[in-house]
Amino acid sequence: MRSFLDPKNxxxxxxxxxxxKHKNILIQFLNDxxxxxxxxxxxxxxxxxxxxxxxxxxxxxxxxVLCKDVSGRQFIIEMQCxxxxxxxxxxxxxxxxxxxxxxxxxxxxxxxxxxDMKPVIFLAIVNYILFPNKKKYLSxxxxxxxxxxxxxxEGLSFSFLELKKLDKELHELDSNxxxxxxxxxxxPCTEPSELEEISKNSPIIREAYGALAKYAFTxxxxxxxxxxxxxxxxxxxxxxxAKAEGKAEGLAEGETRKAKETAINLLxxxxxxQQIAKATGLSxxxxxxxxxxx
Numbered sequence: 001m002r003s004f005l006d007p008k009n010x011x012x013x014x015x016x017x018x019x020x021k022h023k024n025i026l027i028q029f030l031n032d033x034x035x036x037x038x039x040x041x042x043x044x045x046x047x048x049x050x051x052x053x054x055x056x057x058x059x060x061x062x063x064x065v066l067c068k069d070v071s072g073r074q075f076i077i078e079m080q081c082x083x084x085x086x087x088x089x090x091x092x093x094x095x096x097x098x099x100x101x102x103x104x105x106x107x108x109x110x111x112x113x114x115x116d117m118k119p120v121i122f123l124a125i126v127n128y129i130l131f132p133n134k135k136k137y138l139s140x141x142x143x144x145x146x147x148x149x150x151x152x153x154e155g156l157s158f159s160f161l162e163l164k165k166l167d168k169e170l171h172e173l174d175s176n177x178x179x180x181x182x183x184x185x186x187x188p189c190t191e192p193s194e195l196e197e198i199s200k201n202s203p204i205i206r207e208a209y210g211a212l213a214k215y216a217f218t219x220x221x222x223x224x225x226x227x228x229x230x231x232x233x234x235x236x237x238x239x240x241x242a243k244a245e246g247k248a249e250g251l252a253e254g255e256t257r258k259a260k261e262t263a264i265n266l267l268x269x270x271x272x273x274q275q276i277a278k279a280t281g282l283s284x285x286x287x288x289x290x291x292x293x294x
Contacts, residue, residue, distance in 0.1 A: 002188045002189065002214070003190075003213060003214060004187045004188055004190060004209055004212045004213055004214065005187070005188065005212045005213075005214060005217070005225055006187060006188045006212075006229075007079075007183065007184050007187050007208075007212060008079055008081055008127060008184060009225055009228055009229055010064065010079075010228045011221075011224050011225045011227075011228045012212060012225055013064065013065075013079050014064040014065065015211070015212075015217075015221075016208065016211050016212060017029070017065050017077060018046060018064055018065040019046075020046065022207075022208075022211050023043075023044060023046075024204070024207075025204060025207055025208050025211060026044065026065070026067070026077075027041050027042075027043070027044060028204040029180060029204075029208075030044075030075060030077075030123070032176040032177055032180060033123060033138070033159065033161065033177065033180075034121075034140075034159070037140050037159070038073075038121060038157075039071070041069045041075075042069065042070055043069060043070050044067040044068065044069050044075070045067060045068055045069075046065075046066070046067045047066045047067055047068060047074070048066070049064055049065070049066045064078075065077040065078075066098065068118070071118070072116075072118035073118050073119045073120075073121060074098055074099075074102075074118060074119070074120045074121070075120075075121050075123065076094060076095060076098060076120065076121070076122045076123065077123050077124075077125075078091070078122070078123070078124045078125070079124070079125050079127075080124050080125070080126040080127065080128075080130075081127050082127070082128065083128045087124075087126075087130075088130075091122055091124060091158060092156075092158075094122070095120050095122040095156050095158065096156070098120050099117065099120045099155060099156060102116070102117045102118060103117065104116070117155070119154055119155055119156070119157065120155065120156055120157075121157050121158075121159070122156070122157070122158045122159070123158075123159045123160075123161070124158075124159070124160050124161070125161045125163065125184060126160060126161065126162050126163065127163050127164065127184075128162070128163075128164055129162060129164050129165065130160055130162050131160070131162065134162075135165075136165070137161060137162045137163075137165035137166055137177075137181065138159070138160070138161050138162075138177060139159065139160050139162075140157065140158075140159045141157060141158040141159070141160075142156075142157045143155075143156070161177070161180075161181065163181055163184055163185050166178060166181040166182065166185065168182075170182065170194055170197055170198060171197070173198070176202060176205075179198055179202055179205050180205070182198060183198070183205060183208060183209070187209065187212055190209065195209055256282075259280040259281060259282050260280075260282065260286070260290060262279075262280050263276050263280045263282055263286075263287050263290050264290055266279065266280070267287075267290060267291055267292070273287045273288055273291065
């Protein structure tokens with residue numbers, strides 16, 4: 001029996017990274033991800049998100065952690081479970097919305113004051129290959145001068161952690177980030193001996209596992225966890241069915257097109273409409289419509 005819940009599940013993810021009780025786990029995770037990229041985070045305040053769980057599930061994504069640190073920087077943390085061709089556009093739109101929400105009215109005329117707007121940092125943990133041409137599993141993106149590569153425009157930045165790019169066994173992990181990736185990928189099936197190894201010199205990883213231990217959840221919370229999983233499975237099934245239906249329709253259209261091309265060739269050879277219909281499977285009307293004499 002599995003001892004730990006899956007951190008990629010919407011409910012479990014928010015319970016792990018989006019509550020005051022486990023705030024220190026989020027802070028350490030973000031500091032590990034942004035080491036050398038953004039100033040260190042000392043504390044965070046959780047902000048209310050506008051994301052509806054039903055919408056998040058239908059998009060195959062988790063958009064449920066929004067917080068700011070003591071300097072005012074805001075962090076969006078999202079878990080993206082399945083490939084989505086619009087994901088990067090949504091990431092930009094959501095980050096821009098959070099950034100613009102910082103505007104305040106400065107006078108009775110309703111003019112906006114932009115002076116105190118703080119940076120917004122978007123982080124996504126994606127469970128698929130997002131950038132196939134990039135070898136690194138963690139990438140950071142900012143606005144840069146294309147000639148000097150200087151970052152003159154602060155405000156929005158985006159970081160992506162691609163879980164599928166980690167192809168290492170437990171004993172091969174050589175950084176905290178890789179331990180986090182292993183945690184996201186393998187938490188539900190982690191054995192006690194593996195937990196000892198991965199949390200060696202990383203107490204925060206052990207704490208993260210503890211936060212996802214089944215015994216830490218009430219029966220009602222476990223039911224909610226399962227509900228999210230069932231919704232996700234149902235959506236995956238609908239997507240697969242839609243793709244299969246589309247593929248079948250595409251094959252049928254291709255076969256029809258090929259039959260019509262064959263019929264045109266046979267017409268040019270002088271075969272009768274009846275013979276061509278029998279040979280190609282097209283109706284007599286379809287063949288007649290292809291005839292140049294029509």
